[in-house]
Amino acid sequence: MGVVFSLTMRRAIRRVLLLGVALGAFLFLVGLSYSSVDENQIRSLVESLPPALQAFVKGSDIASPAGYLGSTFIHPITLSILAATAIAAGAAPARDVEHGVAELVLSRPVTRTAWLGAEVIAMVVQVTIVAIMGFIGALIAITTVDALAPVSVGNLAITTLPLLILFIGIGAITMLAGSFSRTAARAIGWGTAFALVAYALDYLAQVWGLAEPLGPLSVMHWYRPATILGSGSAPASTWIVLSLVAVVATALAVAVTSRREVAP
């Protein structure tokens, strides 16, 4: 298991570090820009925006330090970087099947559960590395920008954790899709579609009354970073739903993989 994990990480580490640096730099720069923000001007600007645009910040008060920094956790750039990490890592088993690496490994006395388990751990580690580097970027921002001083390190950490679980879930969904597929492209396609549909559904539920009841069907609905960053705690539903998605998708991927054919 350690061998497969090590090989997978060696293949991914450069990409993961680049994405991590990008996320860290982005969160730091956004945090840094808060020093140039006039709270009242921002607040009146946001209030003047149509609801469709306000929904991008999930209704949080982005003029406040917690709201401003929290909104960066659901900024499309943040979400894209984490989604790219999770989906690429989640598609690794399908890529290994497609390129014959799985055949080479599984023609040795290695169980499919051990093989996929190593890939799951590698996926979790990759998403964690990128999330931690993002956390570090935000941490540098709150410790260097005086205006962000009200945001505590603990609150920042408790905001990052559900974000991490959310994207581990997206990685696991990609892995589940990959366990039905012989090509990485198909796994990536399904993982991307899941993330986009979740984002779109959450957005629509906020701006369109008719779609509001559908909001809870999206995993994004269960992550409200500005609220968590301000209060220092996430509701139990956030932890339960996001963890369930990750655990159930992983369990299903393992179950399907244990019986699947792994020829390219």
Add this chain to the structure above:
Amino acid sequence: MSDAPAIRAQGLGKSYGAGVMALEDIDLEVAPGERLGFLGPNGAGKTTFIRCALGILNPTAGSIAIRGHDITRDRMAALAEVGYVPGDLGMIRAVTGRRMLDALSALHPRPPVLQDRLLAALELGPDALGKRIRDYSTGMRQKLGLVAALQHDPPVIILDEPTSGLDPVMQARLLEVLDERAREGRTVFFSSHVLGEVDELCDRVAMVRGGKLLLVRDVGELRRTRVRTVEVLFDREVDPSAYRVDGMGEVRVEGHVHHFTLSGDPGPLLARIGPLAPRDITIEAARLEDVFRALYLGDGD
């Protein structure tokens, strides 16, 4: 378990969806220490058979066991007995050859006792192993795959077209290595569509076509039953009836040269023709390739 057949397939079948039969009712037994050539054209089912034997694909009928370990019920024990080189060799291109080799070695319970010898035989030195696999040629990747498969000295060696990508010198070297392993009692299951190398290495051949096993026969026996081409040069006119024996085909005479085919043992022909004092006789060696062609072309589809 060591007395069990190295590979034993009983009624093995593999279908994809409705009506697409990749393998159909294959019964095949490979004895310990045997060298079996598994012949067939592209798409005949050779790779599918091997993948079913290793649990890479799930058979839809019958069973297959390696050294007595059924691949579906006792996969770990079965695979611990095998060294396998896939035809379509997949490697992680971002790592060095050395790291890939060590990783594959760590996945096998047997120690890599033959690694150094194989690296030397196949000329994979430290410089080559230090390169990333993305910089390898097809032949180098193939050599690395061969070392990875054989380094544990597995009792059963399964090779799916292993010489593809190797230059002629390395092909010969590989056949020497396999011959040596076989002489030490290892079973070699060698899938190929290159008849010469199977002819050179194997004791028996199994031929597949369209997912069905056509025949399993001793290589020598196949050669003996093969029709040979004979050319005889006389220094005068000779009536072919003077040397006619059973198994001779129609004689075509061009000047003093007689051409004909002969099936079976050439001994009686030589006994009859010797007193006629021919200046030269050429009997083309029976080749496995001829058998192969006859089976595939003669039997019709």
